[in-house]
Amino acid sequence: MSRALVAADLPEPVATIAAPFRVDYTYVAGVGRSTYLRGMAEGRFLARECPGCGQVYFPAPEQCARCLTGLLPPSEIPGTGTVSTFCIVNLPFPGQLFTPPYVVGHLNLDGTGNRLMHRIMEVEPADVTVGMAVEPVWAPRAEWEPSLASVRYFRPTDPALRAPLPAEVVPAEAAPGGADA
Amino acid sequence: MREVGVVAFAQSDCLAANRRDDMADILAPVIAAAVAEAGVDRGEIDFHCSGSHDFHEGRTFAYIESLDAVGAWPPISESHVEMDAAWAVNEAWSWLQLGEGDIALVYGIGRGSLARDADQVSHTMLDPYYLSPLRPHRHALAGLQAQALLAAGAIGEADLAATVARSLADAEANPHAQRSGRYDVFDLLTAPYVASPLREHDVAPLGDAAAVLVLATGDRARELAERPAWIRAMDHRMDTHYPGSRDLTRLETVELAAGRASAMAGFAASEVDVAELHTEYSHAEPLLADALGLGRDVVLNPSGGPLAGNPTTATGLIRIGEAAARIRSGEADRALAHATSGPALQHNMVSLLEGDG
Amino acid sequence: MSGRAAGQPRVAVVGVGQSRQAKRRETSIAGLVRESVAGALDDAGLTFRDVDAIVLSKTPDLFDGVMQPELYLADAMGARNLPVTRVFTGGSVGGHAAIYAAHLVQAGLAERVLVVAYSKESEGNFTWALSRPLPFHVSLGAGAGGHFSPVIREYIHRSGAPEHIGWQVAVNHRLNATRNPLAHVQMPDITVEKVRDSPMLWDPVRFLESCPTSDGSAAIVVTGEAEAERISAATGRPPAWVHGMSWRTETGHFAGRDEVNPRAGAECAADAFAQAGITRPADELDAAELYIPFSWYEPIWLENIGLAEAGAGWRMVDSGATAFGGDLPVNPSGGVLSGNPTGATGLVRFAEAAQQVRGLAGEHQVAGARRTVGHAMGGASQFHALWVVGVEKP
Numbered sequence: 052m053s054r055a056l057v058a059a060d061l062p063e064p065v066a067t068i069a070a071p072f073r074v075d076y077t078y079v080a081g082v083g084r085s086t087y088l089r090g091m092a093e094g095r096f097l098a099r100e101c102p103g104c105g106q107v108y109f110p111a112p113e114q115c116a117r118c119l120t121g122l123l124p125p126s127e128i129p130g131t132g133t134v135s136t137f138c139i140v141n142l143p144f145p146g147q148l149f150t151p152p153y154v155v156g157h158l159n160l161d162g163t164g165n166r167l168m169h170r171i172m173e174v175e176p177a178d179v180t181v182g183m184a185v186e187p188v189w190a191p192r193a194e195w196e197p198s199l200a201s202v203r204y205f206r207p208t209d210p211a212l213r214a215p216l217p218a219e220v221v222p223a224e225a226a227p228g229g230a231d232a
Numbered sequence: 233m234r235e236v237g238v239v240a241f242a243q244s245d246c247l248a249a250n251r252r253d254d255m256a257d258i259l260a261p262v263i264a265a266a267v268a269e270a271g272v273d274r275g276e277i278d279f280h281c282s283g284s285h286d287f288h289e290g291r292t293f294a295y296i297e298s299l300d301a302v303g304a305w306p307p308i309s310e311s312h313v314e315m316d317a318a319w320a321v322n323e324a325w326s327w328l329q330l331g332e333g334d335i336a337l338v339y340g341i342g343r344g345s346l347a348r349d350a351d352q353v354s355h356t357m358l359d360p361y362y363l364s365p366l367r368p369h370r371h372a373l374a375g376l377q378a379q380a381l382l383a384a385g386a387i388g389e390a391d392l393a394a395t396v397a398r399s400l401a402d403a404e405a406n407p408h409a410q411r412s413g414r415y416d417v418f419d420l421l422t423a424p425y426v427a428s429p430l431r432e433h434d435v436a437p438l439g440d441a442a443a444v445l446v447l448a449t450g451d452r453a454r455e456l457a458e459r460p461a462w463i464r465a466m467d468h469r470m471d472t473h474y475p476g477s478r479d480l481t482r483l484e485t486v487e488l489a490a491g492r493a494s495a496m497a498g499f500a501a502s503e504v505d506v507a508e509l510h511t512e513y514s515h516a517e518p519l520l521a522d523a524l525g526l527g528r529d530v531v532l533n534p535s536g537g538p539l540a541g542n543p544t545t546a547t548g549l550i551r552i553g554e555a556a557a558r559i560r561s562g563e564a565d566r567a568l569a570h571a572t573s574g575p576a577l578q579h580n581m582v583s584l585l586e587g588d589g
Numbered sequence: 590m591s592g593r594a595a596g597q598p599r600v601a602v603v604g605v606g607q608s609r610q611a612k613r614r615e616t617s618i619a620g621l622v623r624e625s626v627a628g629a630l631d632d633a634g635l636t637f638r639d640v641d642a643i644v645l646s647k648t649p650d651l652f653d654g655v656m657q658p659e660l661y662l663a664d665a666m667g668a669r670n671l672p673v674t675r676v677f678t679g680g681s682v683g684g685h686a687a688i689y690a691a692h693l694v695q696a697g698l699a700e701r702v703l704v705v706a707y708s709k710e711s712e713g714n715f716t717w718a719l720s721r722p723l724p725f726h727v728s729l730g731a732g733a734g735g736h737f738s739p740v741i742r743e744y745i746h747r748s749g750a751p752e753h754i755g756w757q758v759a760v761n762h763r764l765n766a767t768r769n770p771l772a773h774v775q776m777p778d779i780t781v782e783k784v785r786d787s788p789m790l791w792d793p794v795r796f797l798e799s800c801p802t803s804d805g806s807a808a809i810v811v812t813g814e815a816e817a818e819r820i821s822a823a824t825g826r827p828p829a830w831v832h833g834m835s836w837r838t839e840t841g842h843f844a845g846r847d848e849v850n851p852r853a854g855a856e857c858a859a860d861a862f863a864q865a866g867i868t869r870p871a872d873e874l875d876a877a878e879l880y881i882p883f884s885w886y887e888p889i890w891l892e893n894i895g896l897a898e899a900g901a902g903w904r905m906v907d908s909g910a911t912a913f914g915g916d917l918p919v920n921p922s923g924g925v926l927s928g929n930p931t932g933a934t935g936l937v938r939f940a941e942a943a944q945q946v947r948g949l950a951g952e953h954q955v956a957g958a959r960r961t962v963g964h965a966m967g968g969a970s971q972f973h974a975l976w977v978v979g980v981e982k983p
Contacts, residue, residue: 066614066615067614068361068365070360070361070364070365070654072352072355072356072364072654073352074287074290074347074348074349074352074353075347075348075349075352076289076290076291076346076347076348077249077251077345077346077348078290078346079250079251079252079253079254079346080254081252081253081254081255081256081257082252082253082254082257083254083257084254101844104844106843106844106845107844108844112256112300113256113257113260114256114260114300114301115303115843115844116299116300116303116305116840116842116843117303117305117840117843117844117845118303118305119260119264119274119301119303135743136739136740136742136743136746137739137742138734138735138738138739138741138742138791138792138793138794139789139791139792140735140790140791140792141788141789141790141791141792142734142788142790142791152789152792155735155739156739157739157743163844164844164845165842165843165844165845165846166842166846176792181742181743181746233697280838285650285656285657286649286650286651287650287651287656291651292649292651292652293649293679293968295677296679296841296968296971299838299840299841299971300840300842302840303840304838304839304840304853304971305839305840305843306839306852306856307837307838307839307852307853307856307857308837308838308839309835309836309837309838310678310836310837310838310972311676311678311685311689311836312676312677312678313674313675313676313677314647314650314657314675314676314677315657315659315674315675319674319675322674323674323676323689326689326692326693326696326698327692327696329695329696329697329698330597330692330695330696331596331597332597353656356650356654356655356656357655357656357657357660357661358660358661359661360618360653360654360655360661360712361617364655467672468672468673469670469671469672470643470659470660470663470668470669470670470671470672470673471663471669471670472663472664472669473660473661473662473663473664474664484670485670488670573657573660574657574660575660578660578663579659579660579663579673
């Protein structure tokens with residue numbers, strides 16, 4: 052005869068189960084974004100102006116997000132600009148490309164009205180200031196791709212502000228398509 | 233209740249895979265077309281509401297991108313449901329009842345083509361502890377339901393094929409349909425099963441599309457449209473999640489929603505001329521028609537319905553738009569639109585529309 | 590006093606339930622949600638049978654891997670045979686959900702609406718979901734705070750605020766949390782020096798100036814006037830009357846946008862205050878529950894929603910006015926800095942504002958609170974929701 056079960060007979064309760072899942076997606080760039088991405092693959096900054104409000108976008112969507120007018124055909128801008136604001140990333144976290152500290156900035160590229168986020172390097176983080184003039188540093192031509200990763204980073208336009216690049220940055224960034232796939 | 237009517241409806245072509253346009257680019261021309269049809273200025277729109285889902289888009293906060301097609305500047309009064317956009321219509325219709333504005337724009341964007349394999353996505357909609365780990369095939373629960381209907385003698389396989397043949401033939405007149413054509417019922421019955429008794433053609437084909445409705449109240453609607461399609465009532469009801477706890481051959485939530493909508497509208501669901509039903513599978517049509525009490529004289533899915541194109545979170549909204557279009561064209565005086573969400577028709581919405589007499 | 594938008598029926602909060610905020614691995618998602626749902630219904634003296642409609646608030650489904658969780662949670666929420674709507678507008682979603690519930694009541698479509706909100710990020714891989722690179726964007730390795738930190742720097746640049754303001758806000762909120770047993774972060778010994786000396790994460794934001802990630806849920810019951818009076822007579826607990834509510838959205842990336850002082854936030858607050866007949870918000874409000882994920886967002890939002898003049902929000906912090914016991918305590922619950930179940934964070938702000946005017950805030954009750962504000966925001970400060978609640982019928 053079996054006796055009634057008591058708690059001691061039962062296995063340890065299940066506290067957690069692992070249920071990982073995977074989904075593979077195809078992302079569609081869209082017509083507007085493709086213009087800028089192709090420019091990146093050619094080493095060019097292609098901006099577009101809104102005929103409605105006169106604002107110039109880089110990167111440019113297909114239509115102006117504020118007045119819904121289709122943007123004009125692209126025109127090339129130099130890619131130089133100023134720092135509108137920035138932060139210094141000091142936090143180590145998994146999958147990071149660079150050893151902190153490094154600077155991520157909001158940049159106003161000359162001739163445009165929207166903000167571009169990118170790294171600011173070749174400079175001591177403590178020397179970065181709001182309003183500082185910056186210029187793009189392109190990856191080697193062989194590594195250009197339809198991605199903003201073709202621009203490796205921005206650096207101070209003024210050579211006097213520049214500092215050597217940390218060594219570990221170059222190989223990590225040079226991996227084609229790596230971080231952005 | 234305030235009178236709220238559909239005064240414009242636009243939709244993009246439903247494509248199996250749109251690889252040209254991003255979310256905003258698919259949506260922008262459809263919004264422009266609907267706003268032009270309504271003849272309103274963007275600044276006259278008092279409320280915006282939309283529906284979409286991150287799991288179809290493959291990234292968090294995906295709906296933010298759609299706002300680039302809305303032009304939310306100056307700032308707008310706006311809301312979003314992470315569901316089929318039929319529920320966005322419901323929120324906008326509720327908002328217009330407040331009397332704080334007269335015109336609402338509702339959009340749905342759905343992209344079924346981005347996830348490479350729908351099986352990777354469909355199970356995430358299930359209980360994450362008990363059901364999802366079983367990884368049921370995406371058509372498995374629908375197959376269970378169809379099989380239960382078959383076993384109950386409610387339908388035969390030929391009925392499913394006949395529904396498909398009629399829907400795809402009707403879809404020939406729908407320029408936005410993803411799938412259409414003339415099919416012989418007996419040929420359809422020779423196709424292999426994907427989840428017995430369902431065959432591939434019994435499954436609404438996933439695709440990419442956007443759809444936009446413009447709603448307006450009372451006299452404003454009459455100014456904007458010759459014959460507004462008045463949304464006399466909307467109601468939606470949720471069932472238990474667990475398929476094993478449900479009688480899959482009955483849709484109590486549809487009966488309940490239809491009953492409440494009928495009381496609000498002043499006419500029964502069975503009294504409509506046309507019904508657009510959110511049939512993700514062919515077997516849903518007889519099941520819904522039965523729950524709604526739709527007789528043989530009611531025209532079902534004249535657009536071809538979802539069996540002709542299923543752009544995920546836009547599909548239910550398109551049912552409301554298509555039902556409204558029949559009223560606005562004068563083909564129908566009363567119409568019903570149904571929308572569903574979840575596995576095996578777990579959550580159902582019934583809308584009753586009517587034209588001026 | 591006009592109270593509420595002209596001609597709208599009165600609405601009130603009559604029940605509030607909240608879970609403890611923490612990493613909650615001992616309970617399922619449904620169990621976590623049920624805690625708050627049961628709490629809110631108990632508070633209102635209602636049963637599942639009394640609920641007419643449910644609105645669910647939740648942040649992205651990729652955070653914990655359950656798609657359209659209103660389906661799975663139907664049973665835990667008591668939603669069978671009820672209408673359920675799942676709203677999503679970024680971090681402001683809890684506020685949007687509460688306002689939509691009030692709209693359903695005002696529209697005559699429901700008498701008693703249950704608003705449910707939760708996040709259980711320990712269930713999924715939150716960092717993965719947030720830090721996955723967006724398609725066609727270069728991965729900058731900035732992390733979550735990397736978005737807000739440059740905006741904070743711009744605020745500091747514009748206002749000339751001294752750096753200790755951020756430290757002081759962090760101290761105020763964490764000390765408030767010691768009076769809220771549900772708050773995730775409990776640091777009774779926090780000081781300005783400890784905040785100042787904590788690791789710099791996203792310069793200028795330090796570790797102790799940042800919000801945690803929490804599991805947690807919240808639920809409220811919203812009803813119309815007659816029902817609120819009936820319930821409050823039966824339970825002996827007063828309702829929180831909604832005096833004004835609003836939401837506003839603006840596009841995130843257009844050329845020329847001001848993210849430090851977003852116009853959508855300012856217009857949202859102005860609309861709600863106008864409905865409430867409030868002309869001097871800082872004087873007429875007794876407490877504020879604001880969506881402050883990083884300490885500097887206290888002065889930023891004080892200015893944005895009109896509780897302080899432009900450029901002067903930090904002076905209000907510096908004067909001690911926003912500390913517990915000040916003229917306008919901000920986040921007496923401890924706020925987002927002390928507990929952040931993202932899907933519920935906005936609703937918790939709205940619910941805490943209600944608890945203050947109901948006199949049910951327990952140890953963190955602001956003495957004599959007659960009118961308070963609950964605030965939520967989301968996206969790149971694009972989505973804003975706000976309500977004013979009060980003791981008196983509007």
